[in-house]
Amino acid sequence: MKFLVTIIIAFLSLATKSQELFSVTEPASNRAARSIGIRVDNSIMNEVRTSKINYHLIPEVMAGVSKTFMVSAGVFFSNRSGACRHEGGSVYAKYRFLSNDVVQKHFRMASFARISYNSSDVHQEEINMYGHNTGVEFGTVATQLLRKVALSSSVSVLKASDNGNNNKFVYGLDNAKAINFTFSIGKLMLPKEYSGYRQTNLNLMVEFLSQVNTGSGRYYMDIAPSAQMIFNSQARLDVGYRKQLSSTLIRTAPNGFFVRLEYNFFNAL
Amino acid sequence: MKNILLLIAISISIATQAQVTRVYFQASGLTCSMCSNAIYKALKTLDFVDKIDADVRNYTFELTFKPNSSVDFDKIKRKVEDAGFSVSSFHASVYFDNIQLKENQPVKIGTNTLLFVNQKSEALNGEKNIRLLDKGFVPSKEYKSNNFSKSQTGEGTYHVTL
Numbered sequence: 208m209k210f211l212v213t214i215i216i217a218f219l220s221l222a223t224k225s226q227e228l229f230s231v232t233e234p235a236s237n238r239a240a241r242s243i244g245i246r247v248d249n250s251i252m253n254e255v256r257t258s259k260i261n262y263h264l265i266p267e268v269m270a271g272v273s274k275t276f277m278v279s280a281g282v283f284f285s286n287r288s289g290a291c292r293h294e295g296g297s298v299y300a301k302y303r304f305l306s307n308d309v310v311q312k313h314f315r316m317a318s319f320a321r322i323s324y325n326s327s328d329v330h331q332e333e334i335n336m337y338g339h340n341t342g343v344e345f346g347t348v349a350t351q352l353l354r355k356v357a358l359s360s361s362v363s364v365l366k367a368s369d370n371g372n373n374n375k376f377v378y379g380l381d382n383a384k385a386i387n388f389t390f391s392i393g394k395l396m397l398p399k400e401y402s403g404y405r406q407t408n409l410n411l412m413v414e415f416l417s418q419v420n421t422g423s424g425r426y427y428m429d430i431a432p433s434a435q436m437i438f439n440s441q442a443r444l445d446v447g448y449r450k451q452l453s454s455t456l457i458r459t460a461p462n463g464f465f466v467r468l469e470y471n472f473f474n475a476l
Numbered sequence: 477m478k479n480i481l482l483l484i485a486i487s488i489s490i491a492t493q494a495q496v497t498r499v500y501f502q503a504s505g506l507t508c509s510m511c512s513n514a515i516y517k518a519l520k521t522l523d524f525v526d527k528i529d530a531d532v533r534n535y536t537f538e539l540t541f542k543p544n545s546s547v548d549f550d551k552i553k554r555k556v557e558d559a560g561f562s563v564s565s566f567h568a569s570v571y572f573d574n575i576q577l578k579e580n581q582p583v584k585i586g587t588n589t590l591l592f593v594n595q596k597s598e599a600l601n602g603e604k605n606i607r608l609l610d611k612g613f614v615p616s617k618e619y620k621s622n623n624f625s626k627s628q629t630g631e632g633t634y635h636v637t638l
Contacts, residue, residue, distance in 0.1 A: 308505030440513035473517035
């Protein structure tokens with residue numbers, strides 16, 4: 208705990224400006240209207256008790272429908288069955304319903320929903336709509352951008368169903384619902400001062416990701432520090448490590464690296 | 477009734493040779509260069525805009541316009557909002573060709589009608605800086621405190637101050 212507090216305090220006291228394009232979670236801010244983004248999400252997680260690597264690849268297309276509404280669709284691939292195989296996909300939508308902007312600051316809130324389909328076997332008690340389970344997730348996110356720091360927090364409800372290919376959710380109907388809590392903090396480290404769009408930006412962030420199963424009451428709590436680079440104010444590379452801090456849930460591969468690439472096309476629609 | 481009065485006022489407003497030469501605004505709600513770039517790219521799609529000078533450090537944008545084009549302040553504001561942000565201050569440089577400003581008398585510039593707020597009668601000559609005061613052109617707190625009658629602000633009609 209002391210370690211966490213130290214990280215947060217160190218983070219809050221560092222450098223100059225903030226960043227809220229978080230690596231793992233989505234902020235309350237939306238994409239620009241009529242923009243399209245391409246994202247490739249890779250996670251390279253270490254399987255517990257074996258030397259196997261669980262690799263998940265999720266290519267995604269994101270679109271800003273209006274200033275307050277965005278949608279995205281992704282396809283799930285993983286090496287669960289040996290070779291890297293297509294396992295399903297998900298559709299995500301986010302609606303920003305509150306926006307309070309001041310120069311270099313804002314407070315925003317948004318609602319989001321995700322519907323996922325997955326055909327792999329259900330191999331863990333943790334419910335995850337981003338590459339593991341079939342089901343739905345909906346929630347609310349609030350983001351505060353301050354001159355020096357960006358903070359974001361979300362709460363969402365998840366409901367897992369049986370996966371496709373006759374792969375049942377084996378932990379019982381009572382344990383098929385969970386609540387996710389996230390807290391993210393991000394900061395722009397470089398450049399010290401902006402002079403143009405071509406400067407490469409370096410952002411550092413720390414995210415806390417937690418789930419509580421509403422049936423069993425079991426939970427996990429993870430920390431995910433990451434570094435993000437933004438090139439030409441248009442492309443983005445996130446590299447991070449997700450680490451389980453504490454858990455009473457059965458999880459297959461909670462620790463590992465993730466690499467996320469993103470490219471934005473403005474005025475594409 | 478207010479609408480009718482406004483229509484009459486606009487119809488007798490001073491038709492001028494005045495011209496918008498430059499717009500300068502500050503965007504709010506952002507600190508990242510990718511966000512600023514989203515605004516810049518959106519502004520680039522406006523057909524009447526000639527040049528955009530973006531100051532990434534101060535979140536300000538300076539626009540100059542194509543000759544004889546009709547400058548639409550609402551369209552500029554909408555581009556900023558579509559990019560996901562807000563306008564916190566909006567100034568325009570207008571070239572006035574010896575306009576006699578009278579209290580409560582609107583001034584027409586191309587397709588725009590300007591309602592000068594708290595303005596004494598005076599002659600306007602040469603390049604003057606005006607600030608827009610309508611919803612979306614000032615922080616929402618300032619707009620609320622101005623308390624303009626809604627019926628007075630249609631598309632193309634703006635409350636301004638020198």
